[in-house]
């Protein structure tokens with residue numbers, strides 16, 4: 001089989017992984033080809049609007065396991081292929097020199113056994129780093145069940161190492177991925193967390209959950225995420241709307257992936273990481289997110305008694321609670337208001353977007369609308385009308 | 399009738415700084431500053447020019463912090479029509495506020511200046527991703543770009559590190575500027591030292607491009623297709639120079 005056909009098969013099997021992030025690595029590199037960029041770079045956007053930063057491929061799609069939701073499962077009748085390490089190097093180096101990509105994201109199905117698969121991944125990455133002096137970004141998947149010594153070896157070669165949790169509860173994992181269990185994932189996460197430094201997985205670890213393949217609620221999902229962030233210092237949890245690829249009585253009967261739901265989860269995830277929100281602030285037990293309004297607005301409407309907030313007065317964390325105001329705007333407001341009293345006009349000049357914020361703030365005790373418009377009905381109606389009918393995708397890199 | 403005075407300078411950054419230094423000394427309030435090559439004389443306008451003085455230009459620059467200098471260079475590299483006047487007022491206020499200038503966003507020159515500067519930084523960042531090289535048969539990587547702002551200088555700093563052991567050339571097609579890199583050094587030339595239609599590609603170039611296009615088309619998930627979103631992130635104006643979009647570009651009405 002030629003390399004053209006292999007690439008087609010092994011990119012096709014890799015495309016469901018949501019991660020394409022290439023940021024956060026401070027790995028020093030003075031020699032050889034390439035470097036890692038701290039802020040991450042998108043090189044292209046595919047027809048589905050997702051960022052292409054890395055050459056995202058599987059080493060092989062010939063899997064010994066049989067996860068229900070996966071295109072590569074053993075019982076599927078599909079074409080199988082396996083790259084040689086040299087082939088992967090050839091594509092990576094040639095793509096990188098032409099500036100098509102920021103680096104490589106190498107994942108794999110489990111061929112023969114976990115350690116055998118890990119060895120193939122290690123060989124490939126080590127060839128890239130040592131023979132080809134490649135210093136671009138590398139994200140590798142840790143294979144569940146691989147020995148700690150192989151994790152250690154691989155971690156020293158890559159920028160990011162990750163293990164996918166796939167589903168938010170042990171019961172769901174048991175149901176859909178009977179060869180896996182939560183423990184085998186968290187064991188790897190723990191090892192990565194404990195060894196992380198500038199020479200071992202410098203860009204940190206991430207993971208991914210499939211959304212909508214099981215009955216788990218959004219509350220279960222974001223709770224799981226916040227646990228993972230806390231226990232293993234993950235950089236990112238990625239959410240991947242369930243794609244109906246396989247037919248199985250264990251899988252839901254859907255034809256359209258739940259993209260809006262996925263989007264809401266990304267927003268909530270953002271709020272937990274950068275805005276000081278806790279899972280329990282955002283949802284009640286077993287609840288799902290409102291698909292009409294984003295999680296921050298939903299929260300603000302529920303806690304309207306905390307508003308309107310005075311821009312010239314409230315502290316950083318209070319500013320962050322205002323819909324439409326993020327860390328950049330909040331910091332800017334704090335700096336500028338030391339120099340002058342901020343009016344609505346100033347906010348515009350400062351580049352603070354008022355579209356949502358204007359309902360929830362006062363500037364020097366002025367409200368944007370007539371004061372008696374400050375009530376839930378008015379605000380909710382306006383905001384629902386303003387919400388874009390089409391979902392917006394979050395940027396999938398940091 | 400009052401005539402509008404346009405101050406003109408000799409098309410380089412240091413000339414502009416020299417002019418601004420003189421204007422500050424003379425306490426002028428310039429209505430318009432233009433580079434010689436952009437200045438168009440009209441019946442009711444009048445222009446003024448000062449002699450270039452590298453000493454006072456240097457003296458002025460020395461009073462500005464690194465961060466302020468970086469910002470005004472960014473503004474200078476933009477394609478904004480009134481960037482010179484913005485730079486004038488930005489510098490004038492910087493002398494007064496020092497680095498606090500970055501918090502004085504209620505001043506017009508500051509919020510406009512920072513907006514322009516950010517726009518330049520942003521475009522540079524985009525081109526770190528969108529620039530596409532092709533390998534020529536003499537082992538040189540060659541790229542053509544057509545950015546809105548004059549970012550080739552900022553962009554080259556990035557590739558100087560990333561492709562440090564390669565030989566490469568980036569051409570800004572509209573401005574007819576080439577950045578040539580070899581062994582740690584960059585050179586800027588603006589003649590047609592390399593004639594683009596005479597370029598000969600490496601024998602594997604076709605195969606690699608085919609591999610890339612193959613990957614690009616495969617990695618998209620059909621059920622999630624959203625070309626509108628794709629287009630808003632990678633606007634049409636870039637397609638001509640992005641190899642994986644060239645087929646779409648050829649078919650589209652340009």
Ligand code: SF4
Nearest residue numbers: 063065067070073109
């Ligand atoms: S182990 Fe991975 S590749 Fe294999 S079937 Fe499960 S999800 Fe798919």
